[in-house]
Amino acid sequence: MKTEKQHFTIRASSSRLDKGLLAIPQRFKDWFPEEKGAIQIVFDDEDKPKSLTFHPYDHVVKESRIFGLGHWFSKRDVREGDLISLTLEDPGKRLYRIALDRYLREREEEETRQKFQAAQTDSEADDQLNALSRLTRKPLRNLAQEELLHIAQESAHRPRPRVVPSAAERLEGVPSAIRILLRELHDGRCQLCSFTFEKRNGEPYFEVHHLDPEVGHHPSNLLVVCPNCHAQFEHAAVSDFRWTGGWLVGVTINGKRHSVRQPLAHDSIKRGALGFLIVLAAAQVGRLLVR
Numbered sequence: 001m002k003t004e005k006q007h008f009t010i011r012a013s014s015s016r017l018d019k020g021l022l023a024i025p026q027r028f029k030d031w032f033p034e035e036k037g038a039i040q041i042v043f044d045d046e047d048k049p050k051s052l053t054f055h056p057y058d059h060v061v062k063e064s065r066i067f068g069l070g071h072w073f074s075k076r077d078v079r080e081g082d083l084i085s086l087t088l089e090d091p092g093k094r095l096y097r098i099a100l101d102r103y104l105r106e107r108e109e110e111e112t113r114q115k116f117q118a119a120q121t122d123s124e125a126d127d128q129l130n131a132l133s134r135l136t137r138k139p140l141r142n143l144a145q146e147e148l149l150h151i152a153q154e155s156a157h158r159p160r161p162r163v164v165p166s167a168a169e170r171l172e173g174v175p176s177a178i179r180i181l182l183r184e185l186h187d188g189r190c191q192l193c194s195f196t197f198e199k200r201n202g203e204p205y206f207e208v209h210h211l212d213p214e215v216g217h218h219p220s221n222l223l224v225v226c227p228n229c230h231a232q233f234e235h236a237a238v239s240d241f242r243w244t245g246g247w248l249v250g251v252t253i254n255g256k257r258h259s260v261r262q263p264l265a266h267d268s269i270k271r272g273a274l275g276f277l278i279v280l281a282a283a284q285v286g287r288l289l290v291r
């Protein structure tokens, strides 16, 4: 075993879940007392042990058992087939740790996701997104699409903060987490013309355009663009904005129609994101009221 402390895993079965007990395979019987009695259990990432009852192997039920797990089963929503790991923490004190692998993994994922979203630099965001990709075993592109869609559905449109202090009032740049998600989703390619170029550090060059400069970093307000298309958005005659489910899918620049590659528009619709549309509508109404 790799870890210092001995541990084994058991797959939860519905009959044991119903009875609130854990059956211990016979090959680990030496880890447990020979007599019926109390053992100490710490759960998951907790510190304080609880006293539970242990019954050694008997010929009627043909297994040794730990009783009194019903509360933990329901608290963690343990289901048939879940992997439960049991660690021998301190044999002298009859102290064991029982942990739901799924819970620990989800918790680690959530911590990584929070670090990712709070990243202060692009390289920090990059590191955390890669860590999340390893934890979830999802390819970066798929993960970026999921995370961006999640951000789009969870966050309402917000005014874009101004950065102070500065001689000219400057608008806040796109947070690193969102920049990195956009880069992964689009490979750094312009959503209008697909152009990008490789920078000296090997990464694709791209800029992020805010469709409404006063509105914040909601993903539907952002476009990955090349410098050429970005300049056209800023300076040319831009009209005929075409939207699907709140996402820009087409625009006319100086009389020429362009379609906008928008993978999230299809996801939003596919997932029947009525709630998302309501959020968008509410945000639009909110903005009108503010004006």
Ligand SMILES: [Zn+2]
Binding pocket: 190, 191, 192, 193, 194, 195, 225, 226, 227, 228, 229, 230
């Ligand atoms: Zn372009």
